[in-house]
Amino acid sequence: MYSCTQCHGGDAQGQTGPSLHGPDFHYAKNATNKGMFETIWNGTNGGMGAKGKGLMDPTDPTNGLKPDEVLQIQAWIRSHNDKLTGNE
Numbered sequence: 001m002y003s004c005t006q007c008h009g010g011d012a013q014g015q016t017g018p019s020l021h022g023p024d025f026h027y028a029k030n031a032t033n034k035g036m037f038e039t040i041w042n043g044t045n046g047g048m049g050a051k052g053k054g055l056m057d058p059t060d061p062t063n064g065l066k067p068d069e070v071l072q073i074q075a076w077i078r079s080h081n082d083k084l085t086g087n088e
């Protein structure tokens with residue numbers, strides 16, 4: 001999904017990149033939706049590139065995720081955050 005799976009695994013369980021299942025995140029702010037948006041949009045200093053439109057690919061400002069798409073991905077990630085949502 002959206003290439004995130006290349007690094008985070010098809011179920012966000014972690015692969016090259018860390019698991020996104022929570023509730024403990026490397027960056028504490030990712031427990032909040034605003035914080036996670038910032039992480040996905042801007043990337044991190046520790047190995048994940050920015051995914052936001054205009055930031056993902058400096059040579060093509062139309063490339064990258066729109067804010068709506070980032071929010072959809074976050075909803076999908078949160079659906080795997082069983083300990084945060086109480087599901088599963």
Ligand code: HEC
Pocket residue numbers: 002003004005006007008016017018019020024025026027028030036039040044045046047048049051073
């Ligand atoms: C090229 C590999 C790669 C891709 C593609 C990738 N990530 Fe990451 N991601 C990483 C790595 C590596 C880290 C750890 C970065 C760090 O510690 O600074 C990370 C960290 C994260 C974190 C923070 C996790 C934490 O514990 O705080 C989130 C959230 C995240 N990625 C979401 C995504 C989403 C959503 C996508 C798709 C839009 C995505 N990533 C695509 C490699 C990737």
